[in-house]
Amino acid sequence: MLIEIDFRDKRPIYEQIVGRIENLMIQGIIKPGDTIPSVRSLAMELSINPNTIQKAYSRLEKDGYIYSVSGRGSFASNISSLLPGKKQEVLDKLKDIVLEASDIGMEKDELIKYIGEM
Amino acid sequence: MLIEIDFRDKRPIYEQIVGRIENLMIQGIIKPGDTIPSVRSLAMELSINPNTIQKAYSRLEKDGYIYSVSGRGSFASNISSLLPGKKQEVLDKLKDIVLEASDIGMEKDELIKYIGEM
DNA sequence: TAAGTGTACTACGAGTGATAGTACACATGA
DNA sequence: TCATGTGTACTATCACTCGTAGTACACTTA
Numbered sequence: 001m002l003i004e005i006d007f008r009d010k011r012p013i014y015e016q017i018v019g020r021i022e023n024l025m026i027q028g029i030i031k032p033g034d035t036i037p038s039v040r041s042l043a044m045e046l047s048i049n050p051n052t053i054q055k056a057y058s059r060l061e062k063d064g065y066i067y068s069v070s071g072r073g074s075f076a077s078n079i080s081s082l083l084p085g086k087k088q089e090v091l092d093k094l095k096d097i098v099l100e101a102s103d104i105g106m107e108k109d110e111l112i113k114y115i116g117e118m
Numbered sequence: 119m120l121i122e123i124d125f126r127d128k129r130p131i132y133e134q135i136v137g138r139i140e141n142l143m144i145q146g147i148i149k150p151g152d153t154i155p156s157v158r159s160l161a162m163e164l165s166i167n168p169n170t171i172q173k174a175y176s177r178l179e180k181d182g183y184i185y186s187v188s189g190r191g192s193f194a195s196n197i198s199s200l201l202p203g204k205k206q207e208v209l210d211k212l213k214d215i216v217l218e219a220s221d222i223g224m225e226k227d228e229l230i231k232y233i234g235e236m
Numbered sequence: 237t238a239a240g241t242g243t244a245c246t247a248c249g250a251g252t253g254a255t256a257g258t259a260c261a262c263a264t265g266a
Numbered sequence: 267t268c269a270t271g272t273g274t275a276c277t278a279t280c281a282c283t284c285g286t287a288g289t290a291c292a293c294t295t296a
Contacts, residue, residue: 027221090215094219114212116230118213
């Protein structure tokens with residue numbers, strides 16, 4: 001099972017699926033051109049409604065991760081061009097954390113030290 | 119106006135208020151013992167329902183930031199004992215970011231460099 | 237042709253956020 | 267004392283999102 005759902009997770013199911021598939025593609029486990037499980041089969045496998053899967057796939061297609069062909073299935077796109085944007089997103093989040101840390105009197109060095117020791 | 123609401127913010131109003139007051143206390147702008155605006159006056163000032171303010175204040179009291187006295191008002195608690203927990207929260211978030219960065223092939227050094235240059 | 241595929245649509249229930257209104261007990265100051 | 271302001275506790279209603287459920291249609295493939 002490459003894709004699983006955590007019902008304790010506060011995020012909506014469709015968002016978990018989006019994140020999981022994005023992750024599998026970024027890690028190269030799903031490669032460009034690979035077939036993505038069909039809406040109905042994945043719904044069956046996860047015991048959730050096909051509409052929920054469709055919602056996730058629509059989002060993935062809109063964001064450029066997959067492309068869907070009516071009657072044939074859904075396939076992984078080449079996401080190499082998306083990586084710079086993803087990197088910037090991470091840096092933006094990191095910036096928020098650093099500002100939050102600053103609010104409670106934590107110095108940059110403390111954060112850097114923590115990262116280094118991970 | 120120390121407290122404002124951003125209606126473009128996706129977070130619920132009560133959560134914005136909680137965050138804002140926490141922030142003012144952490145920064146020392148609101149000091150232990152200070153009076154917090156009354157439920158009704160803040161509701162009037164922000165043009166929102168008193169129940170929304172009450173919900174925010176209930177959360178703040180539950181989390182130890184303020185204490186409320188029936189008939190008198192709400193007051194800022196001494197939050198110095200809460201700081202270690204807040205620091206740990208920040209570090210936990212930082213950890214998530216680092217893992218996310220790792221997923222898309224970013225090295226720790228890249229993050230550390232970014233923090234250093236902020 | 238039959239089966240599997242993506243896609244679109246409506247309808248319903250549950251949960252949450254926010255509003256609206258009412259009510260009660262308490263503290264304070266005129 | 268009494269009016270006012272305070273926190274607190276309800277109920278009711280509305281809007282929105284998430285998820286489920288069912289149906290339908292056009293397409294591709296074996």
